[in-house]
Amino acid sequence: xxxxxxxxxxxxxxxxxxxxxxxxxxxxxxxxxxxxxxxxxxxxxxxxxxxxxxxxxxxxxxxxxxxxxxxxxxxxxxxxxxxxxxxxxxxxxxxxxxxxxxxxxxxxxxxxxxxxxxxxxxxxxxxxxxxxxxxxxxxxxxxxxxxxxxxxxxxxxxxxxxxxxxxxxxxxxxxxxxxxxxxxxxxxxxxxxxxxxxxxxxxxxxxxxxxx
Numbered sequence: 001x002x003x004x005x006x007x008x009x010x011x012x013x014x015x016x017x018x019x020x021x022x023x024x025x026x027x028x029x030x031x032x033x034x035x036x037x038x039x040x041x042x043x044x045x046x047x048x049x050x051x052x053x054x055x056x057x058x059x060x061x062x063x064x065x066x067x068x069x070x071x072x073x074x075x076x077x078x079x080x081x082x083x084x085x086x087x088x089x090x091x092x093x094x095x096x097x098x099x100x101x102x103x104x105x106x107x108x109x110x111x112x113x114x115x116x117x118x119x120x121x122x123x124x125x126x127x128x129x130x131x132x133x134x135x136x137x138x139x140x141x142x143x144x145x146x147x148x149x150x151x152x153x154x155x156x157x158x159x160x161x162x163x164x165x166x167x168x169x170x171x172x173x174x175x176x177x178x179x180x181x182x183x184x185x186x187x188x189x190x191x192x193x194x195x196x197x198x199x200x201x202x203x204x205x206x207x208x209x210x211x212x
Contacts, residue, residue: 088133
């Protein structure tokens with residue numbers, strides 16, 4: 001199914017959306033007619049991306065959000081709903097960081113930051129936006145529907161020297177994603193909140209995961 005047929009006028013949230021794969025994903029989604037919410041810890045680049053999308057005729061909004069901070073996610077989600085008057089239809093959990101240090105050289109703050117952005121942020125955003133996608137599944141009520149894209153990594157299934165915190169975080173987030181898949185199956189909610197994952201380092205992989 002063409003992206004535009006599904007996304008036109010609907011809100012898509014991309015975390016870590018101001019640069020790299022996240023920014024390119026935002027551009028492609030805006031070109032498909034989505035209203036793109038760009039969440040990034042750096043507001044300036046996020047706003048610059050919003051201006052670029054607007055120049056191309058698309059619609060996007062930027063928020064400065066530290067997605068590792070549960071309260072910050074809640075505040076930004078509330079601000080998004082107030083501004084856009086609706087909830088998120090597609091959540092792309094893309095934000096991620098790499099410290100690149102050997103285990104014995106890692107400082108506690110680096111480890112905590114990696115786990116906060118690469119793992120805990122997924123829990124905070126899912127708990128915030130998944131309920132609206134599911135609606136009242138247990139009661140058989142009408143659901144909004146939606147889709148979750150979890151950005152993992154080839155490191156979710158392997159290891160590398162100097163990446164112990166990053167590899168651990170990606171193993172963790174893959175496990176979380178698979179548990180969510182099972183929980184949705186138990187709720188008979190797969191058709192309402194679909195989930196996909198992307199491991200290849202490209203915008204194309206994210207869009208393919210969204211359509212799967």
